[in-house]
Amino acid sequence: MPPHETGAGGAAAARPCGICALIERCRAGNFADFVADLQHSFVILGDAQFYRGYCVVLAKRHADEIHLMPPDEARALFDETIAVGRAIALATWPLKLNYECLGNLEPHVHWHVFPRFEADAMRAAPVWMRPEAERKVALEDSDRRALIRTLAGELRRQMPSARVAVER
Ligand SMILES: [Zn+2]
Numbered sequence: 001m002p003p004h005e006t007g008a009g010g011a012a013a014a015r016p017c018g019i020c021a022l023i024e025r026c027r028a029g030n031f032a033d034f035v036a037d038l039q040h041s042f043v044i045l046g047d048a049q050f051y052r053g054y055c056v057v058l059a060k061r062h063a064d065e066i067h068l069m070p071p072d073e074a075r076a077l078f079d080e081t082i083a084v085g086r087a088i089a090l091a092t093w094p095l096k097l098n099y100e101c102l103g104n105l106e107p108h109v110h111w112h113v114f115p116r117f118e119a120d121a122m123r124a125a126p127v128w129m130r131p132e133a134e135r136k137v138a139l140e141d142s143d144r145r146a147l148i149r150t151l152a153g154e155l156r157r158q159m160p161s162a163r164v165a166v167e168r
Pocket residue numbers: 017018019020021062063107108
């Protein structure tokens with residue numbers, strides 16, 4: 001497990017980081033929902049595909065807070081997050097995108113990028129208001145693979161140096 005380079009100490013720093021573990025699985029080619037390996041982040045398809053196209057952008061460097069990251073890296077991470085938003089928009093044509101950087105459960109900087117759709121009766125509310133059992137929908141496997149390929153292709157088009165899922 002990589003050390004917590006910028007942790008504030010205390011109980012949270014002593015607990016293994018779930019996102020660092022996920023990043024190790026992405027690096028090892030052992031994560032089915034891997035989308036892309038960008039300069040400062042790994043992009044994965046999120047586990048709440050009620051919001052079809054939802055992705056999570058995982059900072060490669062462990063930091064508990066954005067302000068604890070090197071400023072240029074935090075900005076570059078946001079550029080990558082914007083690219084993911086654009087890819088989701090082009091792949092799914094949502095009514096709106098939601099960008100969230102929370103980290104209350106896993107304090108390792110990551111951005112949630114959710115597409116929101118007209119057909120969602122709760123579209124004016126934060127995604128987290130929908131019960132977990134309803135939002136944590138898995139896509140049918142061929143649909144999931146096709147969506148990952150589309151997202152990866154869009155990211156590759158925007159960032160030619162990206163290593164994307166279609167290549168593995
Ligand atoms: Zn971490």
